Amino acid sequence: MSDPRPGLKPIPITRPWMDEREAEAARRPIARGWVTQGPEVAAFEGEFAAYVGAPHACAVSNCTNALHLALLAVGVSPGDEVITVSHSFIATASSIRYCGATPVFVDIEPGTFNMDPAGIEKAISPRTRAVLAVHQVGMPCDFERILAVAARHGLPVIEDAACAVGSEILWDGAWQRIGRPHGAIACFSFHPRKLLTTGDGGMLTTASAAYDAKFRTGRQHGMSVPDTVRHAAARVIFEAYPEVGFNYRLTDIQAAVGREQLKKLPEVVARRRRLAARYRELLAGVEGLLLPAEPEWARSNWQSFGVRLPAHCNQAAVMQALLDQGIATRRGIMCAHREAAYPPGTWRSAGPLSESEAAQDRSILLPLFHELTEADQDRVAHALAGSVG
Numbered sequence: 001m002s003d004p005r006p007g008l009k010p011i012p013i014t015r016p017w018m019d020e021r022e023a024e025a026a027r028r029p030i031a032r033g034w035v036t037q038g039p040e041v042a043a044f045e046g047e048f049a050a051y052v053g054a055p056h057a058c059a060v061s062n063c064t065n066a067l068h069l070a071l072l073a074v075g076v077s078p079g080d081e082v083i084t085v086s087h088s089f090i091a092t093a094s095s096i097r098y099c100g101a102t103p104v105f106v107d108i109e110p111g112t113f114n115m116d117p118a119g120i121e122k123a124i125s126p127r128t129r130a131v132l133a134v135h136q137v138g139m140p141c142d143f144e145r146i147l148a149v150a151a152r153h154g155l156p157v158i159e160d161a162a163c164a165v166g167s168e169i170l171w172d173g174a175w176q177r178i179g180r181p182h183g184a185i186a187c188f189s190f191h192p193r194k195l196l197t198t199g200d201g202g203m204l205t206t207a208s209a210a211y212d213a214k215f216r217t218g219r220q221h222g223m224s225v226p227d228t229v230r231h232a233a234a235r236v237i238f239e240a241y242p243e244v245g246f247n248y249r250l251t252d253i254q255a256a257v258g259r260e261q262l263k264k265l266p267e268v269v270a271r272r273r274r275l276a277a278r279y280r281e282l283l284a285g286v287e288g289l290l291l292p293a294e295p296e297w298a299r300s301n302w303q304s305f306g307v308r309l310p311a312h313c314n315q316a317a318v319m320q321a322l323l324d325q326g327i328a329t330r331r332g333i334m335c336a337h338r339e340a341a342y343p344p345g346t347w348r349s350a351g352p353l354s355e356s357e358a359a360q361d362r363s364i365l366l367p368l369f370h371e372l373t374e375a376d377q378d379r380v381a382h383a384l385a386g387s388v389g
């Protein structure tokens with residue numbers, strides 16, 4: 001990357017925290033000779049399940065595929081509808097369309113960028129089959145209210161927890177990690193933009209042994225016998241293919257890296273919380289800037305720190321001013337319904353999506369990652385205050 005200004009160190013939007021520990025871990029499966037969906041994947045699943053507090057965890061190739069398997073597991077079929085938000089990475093809505101189903105978009109609440117539970121009831125139709133709730137950029141959504149509405153209508157709730165590893169929600173008076181089953185299934189991403197990365201990767205957690213069994217056959221071509229069972233068998237076993245499945249495997253090389261990343265996660269979450277609190281202090285005095293709010297029942301992992309610019313500000317101009325000072329930012333999370341891949345007829349909404357659109361048009365995401373220094377942060381805050389004021 002070329003330095004836009006000599007002497008000014010570029011500050012990226014994010015950077016995974018990886019070092020010799022991950023590199024060493026990747027050697028293990030390579031030396032062992034079992035490099036996909038083997039013992040490292042099994043160990044990673046067990047350790048991830050223990051970390052979030054879930055009875056079952058099933059590793060897959062990425063979160064988009066995890067969402068696909070989750071929707072299929074709860075029975076989403078062609079012609080069905082799934083209630084979700086447009087204001088999310090496009091994979092959320094696209095996973096619904098993988099099933100031949102139609103996303104039905106509910107607007108967000110401006111303070112948390114998450115689904116407004118009050119919008120769900122109006123969105124329900126006779127074709128509604130499930131609710132797909134997103135914990136956007138790691139901020140837990142109002143899951144208790146979402147679950148209550150869904151339960152009244154007998155709808156399963158899937159969590160798009162792509163960004164939310166290490167985030168917590170207050171549940172029955174105790175802090176619980178996202179991924180401990182509150183709904184039917186939670187899906188995580190290990191893309192480098194998230195707190196724990198395996199390059200690419202994903203995980204499904206659930207309390208249901210039946211769902212977990214479906215994920216395991218679904219990720220492996222619908223095969224009746226897992227490789228691990230054939231490998232350990234003393235007698236010859238022939239597999240069968242009772243249904244069409246997918247190749248959604250995570251490799252053992254990725255899982256070995258993931259196990260190291262999981263060990264670092266508590267430190268990563270703690271650091272991000274300190275940095276987010278510091279951004280809050282540094283930016284508190286900037287007039288008209290709306291800072292992200294943690295409801296009293298939510299603890300974010302601060303996967304991103306998004307600020308809403310004052311009305312008079314031009315989003316692109318502010319981003320350019322920061323870029324000119326070597327600071328990378330991103331505009332607010334996208335809205336799927338505004339993309340060419342989502343023409344009318346491919347989605348529905350029960351009301352306006354104005355808060356979703358405003359969040360995309362008026363927010364920017366600031367650099368936030370484990371190795372961001374306080375001096376970097378001071379530079380970001382100073383540049384932002386200068387370009388907003």
Ligand SMILES: *Cc1c(COP(=O)(O)O)cnc(C)c1O
Nearest residue numbers: 062063064089091162189190191
């Ligand atoms: C990153 C992300 C995904 C997709 O995850 P992949 O692992 O890249 O497939 C889905 N939903 C949300 C909200 C995300 O942020």
